[in-house]
Amino acid sequence: MTEVPMPSSDDPTLDSTSDDQSDIREPRLWRCDGWTARVIKNEDDEGWAVEMIQDGEAEPALVGPWTMGRDKKNPKPLDQAAFNTLVKTASEVLRRHEQQLHAMLHRSVTVPGAEGDITVTLDIVPDEYEPHAILAALDETGGELARVKTAPNFKLTQASASKWIESDFARPG
Structure with missing residues (x-):
């Protein structure tokens, strides 16, 4: 049987604070x-x-x-x-x-609606092969009213959001 030497107390491998290799x-x-x-x-x-x-x-x-x-x-x-x-x-x-x-890549506007404020968000997806944006409308409680895929260069403004809402959330063309 071979005896294995015990490391001494000054062995740096025993130091729990030693730096990562x-x-x-x-x-x-x-x-x-x-x-x-x-x-x-x-x-x-x-x-x-x-x-x-x-x-x-x-x-x-x-x-x-x-x-x-x-x-x-x-x-x-x-x-x-x-x-x-x-x-x-x-x-x-x-x-x-x-x-x-x-x-x-993320825009948001709030427009007044008949039943309360509507928040319209635009999330641009800069995909290498198919760049696009997701246009979504949320009610005051955060419930989703609509979601459509649109061009990544869609300009979200108060006016464009209102127009989208008035069109019953038809995909902007």
């Missing part, structure tokens, strides 16, 4: 918590830039200038505080982009 913390490259920060040469001038890439994405979410080091030639090394700030900034950029995209 994929984490990298180098002066010009940090990978942690689903993000990668990389300090790169700025193509536009003699300075440096930093790019933030979220795991699984091909393009950076954020690219910005990076501070020069004390020697005025090399970049300042990345550190935990800088990385945290970059993650927060890149996350905010992505959040704003998602909000803008949502605002472009």
